[in-house]
Amino acid sequence: MNVFRALGRVIKGTWWLFVGMVTTTKHMLRRSITIQYPRQRFEQWPRFRGRLAMVPDEEGGHKCTACAQCLRICPAACITLERHKEEGVKGFLVDAYVVDLGLCIYCGLCVEVCNFGALEMIPEYEISAYDKADFIYDIPKLLARQLEPEFKR
Ligand code: SF4
Numbered sequence: 001m002n003v004f005r006a007l008g009r010v011i012k013g014t015w016w017l018f019v020g021m022v023t024t025t026k027h028m029l030r031r032s033i034t035i036q037y038p039r040q041r042f043e044q045w046p047r048f049r050g051r052l053a054m055v056p057d058e059e060g061g062h063k064c065t066a067c068a069q070c071l072r073i074c075p076a077a078c079i080t081l082e083r084h085k086e087e088g089v090k091g092f093l094v095d096a097y098v099v100d101l102g103l104c105i106y107c108g109l110c111v112e113v114c115n116f117g118a119l120e121m122i123p124e125y126e127i128s129a130y131d132k133a134d135f136i137y138d139i140p141k142l143l144a145r146q147l148e149p150e151f152k153r
Pocket residue numbers: 063064065066067068069070071081113114115116117118119
């Protein structure tokens with residue numbers, strides 16, 4: 001092989017090695033865009049649609065009036081409402097309000113349609129479970145995490 005050709009190859013190889021090292025060093029010195037999850041967490045945007053929750057009233061109860069608008073609009077049919085009427089009481093009384101978060105598609109339509117501000121999507125997203133039954137959220141469960149300061153907006 002021609003000596004000059006071999007020398008040219010060595011110089012070319014060294015150059016590209018240098019370019020590679022510069023690129024690697026640049027990335028090593030750059031500020032990291034990842035975080036040490038789960039020890040660190042990104043702060044969610046105010047309009048982030050996490051899991052569905054009930055908004056507590058002043059006494060820690062729910063604000064649902066059992067109007068059933070959320071049931072009608074829910075595309076996943078994952079809300080169950082049991083209600084009854086009582087004499088002398090205007091409107092309905094809630095017996096049970098249950099959401100199957102295993103079916104919920106986090107569309108937020110139920111929150112939008114509720115005229116009583118009874119529902120909210122809180123910035124909670126770690127709701128994976130081994131048992132499907134854990135995705136069934138009744139009133140106490142829908143209110144529970146919302147009452148913790150971490151999930152208050
Ligand atoms: S729309 Fe609101 S008030 Fe009506 S049933 Fe649903 S959560 Fe209750």
